Amino acid sequence: MSPGDPANLTAAELDAADPLATLRDEFEFPDGIYLVGNSLGAMPKAVRQLVNTELDRWGTLGVEGHFSEQTPWKDYHELVTTPLANLVGGRPSEVVAMNALTVNLHLLMVSFYRPTPERHKILIESHAFPSDHFAAESQIRQRGFDPESSLVLVAPRDGEETLNPDDILAAIAEHGDELAMVMLPGVQYYTGQVLPMAAITKAGHDVGAMVGFDLAHGVGNIELQLHDWDVDFAAWCSYKYLNAGPGAVAGAFVHERHVNDQSLPKLVGWWGTNPATRFEMATTFDPIPTVESWQMSNAPILPLAALRASFDIIERAGGISAMRAKSERQVAFLDRRLDETLGDRVNNITPTAMHERGCQFALRVTAGDGKRVFSELEAAHVLCDWREPDVIRVAPVPLYNSFADIDRFVEIFDGIVT
Numbered sequence: 201m202s203p204g205d206p207a208n209l210t211a212a213e214l215d216a217a218d219p220l221a222t223l224r225d226e227f228e229f230p231d232g233i234y235l236v237g238n239s240l241g242a243m244p245k246a247v248r249q250l251v252n253t254e255l256d257r258w259g260t261l262g263v264e265g266h267f268s269e270q271t272p273w274k275d276y277h278e279l280v281t282t283p284l285a286n287l288v289g290g291r292p293s294e295v296v297a298m299n300a301l302t303v304n305l306h307l308l309m310v311s312f313y314r315p316t317p318e319r320h321k322i323l324i325e326s327h328a329f330p331s332d333h334f335a336a337e338s339q340i341r342q343r344g345f346d347p348e349s350s351l352v353l354v355a356p357r358d359g360e361e362t363l364n365p366d367d368i369l370a371a372i373a374e375h376g377d378e379l380a381m382v383m384l385p386g387v388q389y390y391t392g393q394v395l396p397m398a399a400i401t402k403a404g405h406d407v408g409a410m411v412g413f414d415l416a417h418g419v420g421n422i423e424l425q426l427h428d429w430d431v432d433f434a435a436w437c438s439y440k441y442l443n444a445g446p447g448a449v450a451g452a453f454v455h456e457r458h459v460n461d462q463s464l465p466k467l468v469g470w471w472g473t474n475p476a477t478r479f480e481m482a483t484t485f486d487p488i489p490t491v492e493s494w495q496m497s498n499a500p501i502l503p504l505a506a507l508r509a510s511f512d513i514i515e516r517a518g519g520i521s522a523m524r525a526k527s528e529r530q531v532a533f534l535d536r537r538l539d540e541t542l543g544d545r546v547n548n549i550t551p552t553a554m555h556e557r558g559c560q561f562a563l564r565v566t567a568g569d570g571k572r573v574f575s576e577l578e579a580a581h582v583l584c585d586w587r588e589p590d591v592i593r594v595a596p597v598p599l600y601n602s603f604a605d606i607d608r609f610v611e612i613f614d615g616i617v618t
């Protein structure tokens with residue numbers, strides 16, 4: 201048996217052979233089959249303890265918590281730097297946990313979208329997550345340009361569901377000298393398609409554009425090598441595959457070659473200035489020579505504590521490569537079970553090639569009313585989500601979903617789609 205090939209094995213056999221199986225016990229779940237980690241990851245039990253530790257320190261130390269000997273709050277954000285760097289394939293100087301995702305996209309666009317009358321376009325996808333679309337559009341307006349002429353949308357071909365990577369590369373080449381920035385998802389939120397980030401980055405750089413990625417659905421799901429791919433910037437949230445809870449503290453990546461570039465425009469605050477002199481309260485900005493110079497405010501300790509709880513589990517899993525190895529087995533298993541059972545009634549619009557997908561499936565019911573099927577899945581305690589116009593998203597997450605979850609989901613689904 202090759203571990204990558206679950207052909208013919210049962211869910212029980214696959215669970216028995218799964219080295220990550222016991223990590224499921226580290227999480228709390230609502231009743232039912234939790235397949236919606238693409239939207240909100242399940243709660244690590246240790247979150248309570250880590251958050252309580254900080255609450256206790258607040259209660260007993262008060263303001264001294266900022267400067268206490270152990271894990272002082274003024275440096276607390278640094279506790280997640282190495283785990284974040286490992287997850288996204290970045291150097292410690294390139295990653296920081298701060299703010300929320302859309303906020304970080306804006307802050308990074310302030311630095312990396314520098315339009316001129318000749319070069320003013322931003323390329324995004326036509327079906328971008330609305331927040332990303334709004335952010336790009338508003339940045340264009342803010343600089344005195346018009347989305348009508350400055351926003352370039354790449355779309356799937358007629359009759360196709362996913363973007364053709366060749367079309368993205370061709371659009372980048374076509375807009376060439378007029379293209380200031382490319383901002384695309386690493387993993388598309390609707391279809392689950394993984395885009396070729398290294399090739400897109402190279403194509404953008406070839407025409408002189410900056411290239412950034414929204415990794416909301418990429419981080420904690422697929423392997424990333426942002427530094428080696430030469431990506432200029434990236435941002436992500438931590439409440440999906442990083443299981444850090446609703447409204448979790450987001451993350452940002454800026455490539456090493458930019459982190460100490462004082463010519464970049466930047467919105468700054470006191471948390472971006474040299475920590476050694478920060479509390480002297482001088483008004484001369486002395487930027488930290490890392491991505492931390494983009495930090496504006498003091499860090500949110502309770503959400504960071506939750507993120508640390510999640511990183512403890514990821515580390516015990518053996519990191520993203522071990523998670524992805526299991527994820528590929530789960531994806532292959534769900535592919536097979538859907539094929540055997542529902543092949544004639546359900547269509548997965550997610551790409552079939554493993555390198556073009558993460559753990560999320562975008563299922564379209566071809567026999568009957570998809571929205572009704574979704575409601576019945578909910579009633580049967582299958583937690584998944586509906587995305588307009590017509591897709592049911594399900595995501596087996598390797599840290600906490602079992603092969604039995606997948607099997608049971610397919611059985612229930614089969615009973616509903618008639």
Ligand SMILES: *Cc1c(COP(=O)(O)O)cnc(C)c1O
Pocket residue numbers: 300301302303329331332385389414416417437
């Ligand atoms: C989840 C998601 C968001 C959400 O943005 P927030 O700023 O975290 O509210 C934005 N963009 C994409 C692509 C997402 O998947």
